[in-house]
Amino acid sequence: MSALDAFLIVLAVLALLGVIFEEVIHINKAKVTLFFGTMSWMLLFLFSDSPDETSTISAGLSESIAEIAGLWLFLVAAMTFVAYLNKKGMIENVIYLIMPRQVSERRLLFLTGLFCFIFSSLADNITATLVSCSLILSLDLELKKRIQFVTLVVFAVNSGGVSLITGDVTTLMIFLAEKVEILTLLTLAIPASITVFILAVFLSRGLTGTVTLRSNTTPVRRVDAVISGLFLLTILSTIAGNALFGIPPVLTFLFGLSIMFLVSRFMSDDSDLDPILEYIRIIEFETLLFFLGILLLVGMLKEIHALDSLVAIYDVLPPLYANYLMGIFSAVIDNVPLTAALLKSGIDMSPGEWMGLTYAVGVGGSLLVIGSAAGIVAMSKVPGLTFAAYMRYLAHLLAAYTLGYAGVFMLGRFIN
Template sequence: MTTLTIMIIVAFVLGYACIATESLLKVNKAAIALLMFVACWTLYMFDPMQYLTAIHGYTGDLSGMAAAVTSIIQEHLGDTSTTLFFLMGAMTIVEIVDQNGGFNWVRKVMKTSSKRTLLWRIAFLTFILSAILDNLTTSIVMIMILRKLVTERNDRLIYASLVIIAANSGGAFSPIGDVTTIMLWNKGLITAVGVISEILVPSLVSMIIPAFILQYQLKGELHMPEIKEGADASVGDFTERQRKAVFWIGVGGLMFVPVFKSITHLPPFVGILLVLGVLWTTTELFYRHLHRGHDDEGTQKRVTNLLSRVDMSTILFFLGILMAVSCLSEVGVLTALGDGLNTFFDGNHYLVTGIIGVLSSIVDNVPLVAGCMGMYPVAPTGDMAVDGIFWQLLAYCAGVGGSMLIIGSAAGVVVMGLEKITFGWYMKRITWIAFVGYLAGIVSYYLIRTFVF
């Protein structure tokens, strides 16, 4: 490992430490992430030829070096942008549904006086939705619903933490529930039937055990906001029928995104933008038919105004983190780390994937899984075959492992931004609980592979 590579790693670790201690430094994590991104790539440019030659087999001269690096950065930026546009589209759709009363009827359906009953309803609804949609979109939807149901902040933080755990667990057993499972599925390393049949139970275990522990942190009765008759029908608002239409177009559209991808083979963010366009047009038509005297007040809930409510700091945080991690990938750190793990643990797949899962809570799981896919060839039979132990464990560990730190998954980052949960609070209160569920899931998978399949 060269001195320059070590400097890049140090820059990343220092940036990560500043993000982890955001509550102490009082500096927004997005600013740190952007500085970390720029610092890593600036250091890379001190001697890019060593990486271009080793990683990409570049054989050109110095004059073409800048163009080669620019092309690499643009490629990573393109991959990152698909995530960012997906995130912006999903956040805007959920904001439209929320602001126009789309979640009001869901609140009525889920109404209960028991905090623990609500916890289990939230857990299973999040788990199921994240398998159908994805953990990122599901987290946004569930937080918006929670805001309608729970007014006490301390309780809502516990529910929000469970949303992160349940969303990541639900996404791990579905071929379309998480970016990493989509990658493994598209590459042909796992099959839809195989991953669902063998990872469903471990994923459920990794959600149920943390929920069981967290329920003991909730005491007393739940005091939900009163839903007064006609209170939601304020001037400029939609009718009940229109609100339900907004809900089903928004949430139903999000469920349609995987179908759209499978039909057109276009990236998921294109489907999200399609849903946003349809929902935007629908709400504009609804407002167009409102009484003219109500237009001024109704304008505040139109999409053109709601776009300003999208949390851009979360978007920029994603940009900084993903681009910084892409630099680590470019200098070969992630690949070397995975290779070292395999050598150190003598090919024990449970330990290797288990460690990768823990690492996925620290750095983004996408490049980790991508590194593993590039490192290990698919075998015709055995643990490295299609639907073999290694690939299924990788799908589980990379997905569920991200719950251990709040910045370890897309779901965690979004919830962190929406509910203003600090890194320290989550690490102190939730990390060990998520870790217990994570280990229990691995044990259950071992039992299933040993005694069932």
């Protein structure tokens, strides 16, 4: 290993530490990863030994940029839909329409888990967590019960996202790498939903009271109802188009986004008061820049052949056990760089084993409150939710994760 390679690995480790200790150093992880990601590629070019090596580095960078562009464009389209519907109050309307006005705490826990599971598969898990936390905070619950609800929210949000490419970035990454098929991914919803129910049973102990929900619906405009339907139709078309005709999901979602723009133009007057294109500006670009920085770093590690050691665990253990451990690692190490590194490392697994990894890295982050974006968002919004308070339910979370992984393993054997 050359001195440059060693230095670049150090930069990657520093970037990872910056992500893990974001709350300590108070520097946004997007800024950290983008800085180290771009600098590492520049160093590769600056210390290139020959024109041939420069050409090879350039080709590697172009490959990474192409992969990032596909991921970015898909996320921009999906997040714009969600940003619009959230701003118009459509998501909160759905909650208050399906939830009973007066309900027992135990039943509300199960309904919350069901909502989080379904909604997070359609939208991003951050939005699903924010909406669910707002609902929980509106209830007059004691701290212990509130944390029981939030624990289920984090697990359900992460579980719901694994079966659809719109729900979780790691699922989208594994799909775009052509490791699993879009219809095969949908089957993950079976074991994932069962384990959410099991966790709800675990967490429902002590919930004996009754709560009254405050109705907070807003008037629904015809254009907003049409765009809501268009969003669901775009998701269904993405699945059908890819399964039947091999249409890339990013193309279908961008087409749906273009129709959304035209619908808004011809069905409303918000071209003056509330321009539809403005919703692209309010999506979470910090998240997108974080993905950009991480994928640049992982692409650099692949370029210097530093990912070979990552697959060592797969040389020692069968994929069944190695994937399970990767899920647990994702509670400490952000699942996006972990998944990107595994995809770039060239691991050879069956479709069923890739499904196991998809579930593991998607749900494993739920084991710790800092292990996923949903947990971090919940911790910032819910007073009293600390690392230690969440840790009280680690045994329940680990049991649910293990049962879900076992279910995916059985499903994978059937698919293989």
